Amino acid sequence: MNEVKQKILVAGTGPAGMAAALALAKMGRKVFLVGPGPNIQDKRTTALMRPALDFLGRLGLAEQIDRVAAPLRTMRIIDATQRLIRSPVVTFHAAEIGQEAFGLNIPNAELNATLAGIVRQCPEITWHDSLVAHWDLTADHAEAQLADGTVLRASLAVAADGRNSPARAAAGITVTTRKLPQSALVLNFAHARHHGFSSTEFHTEYGPCTQVPLPGGFRSSLVWVTRPNHANELAALDDDTLSRRIEERQQSFLGKATVEPNRQVFPLSTAMPARFASRRVALVGEAAHVFPPITAQGLNLSLRDVMDLAQVASAYASDPGATEPLRHYDARRRPDVLARSSAVNLVNASLLSDLLPAQLARSAGLGLLGSLPHLRGFFMREGMYPGSGFAALLPDFLRPSRELLP
16 A cells, blocks of 8 residues: 555646646656647647746756747736726736746647656656546545556546546535636737737627737737637638738737637636545646636646645655645645636626626726736736735745745
8 A cells, every 4th residue: 555655646638737747756756647648739828927937947848938938028908898987008017026027928739748748758657648437536545447447546646637527526526617608719810010028908898808929029829708609700700801800809009910720719617616625636727727718827826736736745745645635735725726716707707797886896996006006016926926915015034935836
């Protein structure tokens, strides 16, 4: 049983799963990573903030990411609704809080391929290119029976297997889900003007239309959140017509737009589990939280799941899947996940609401952010380093370290 207690099984081969396998393997654990090769055709991009980048750098990805990513130096919110009460433009500059950039925008395909390459070179990780067909969770171990007939046993199972997580279901963790009246059209496009390494969110009555810079200066990724039927109609347009629609939606601030191939549409939903760990299973990534793609929180939050899990596994090295470490992990993740998901869902709900009080509250909030540098700085710091906005209010000698890794 001692040998089993030194092993950890990670189910799921998305970026959160691969990062978890690497982080746990670097602690000297033997890790089983279960799942097919990652999607390297994904045309989406991910904006990663500095803590997530620091974490990935320690896993060995720093140079590869720098070569394929674009810095995020400015983030802007523009109210593009036609409502009676509209909010002022708010611009966030990384330089205001002493940073060169908030983070980097990375093509998902490049991130997945880079992570997969490093994982396959790690001697402590055994990658099983299969799926878990059945889970057997006991007081002593987690057992996974794979579709190819392999049986794996470990002290801890990390559920990185997505929003419909079979591992989460096997652990008996209930989840509250809600289908949203929105879908996201995702694509890349070229434009006539240099983006200046800025990301701009045009807020509409149906969700944000967000441009995020890609390397080179004259290409960006686009996530256009709108009604499901509208997203499908846009996706079905010919390239020239869709390019004009994007230019119009973004008020021509980047000049002529030219869409690139491989557009995708994703229905949106929210999901929140009752617990983040139970019965030798710890949840990370979309198994632990699902919310709309607003304010660049998704994978950043997932990587903080992995950071906290690695710290807990290190602190309880003798049996990281036992009841006490899982209780500790749940307690660590709950405040961060609830705060971030609640904030994102509130912002999204304020866009969808036609109620005058909601419009007033949103306009007043953004107005304060735009006019009060200290308040703006607080939210920028919190967006990058959870807790650092509050820490900045303390005297220097009382401020905690920003170190987020084990």
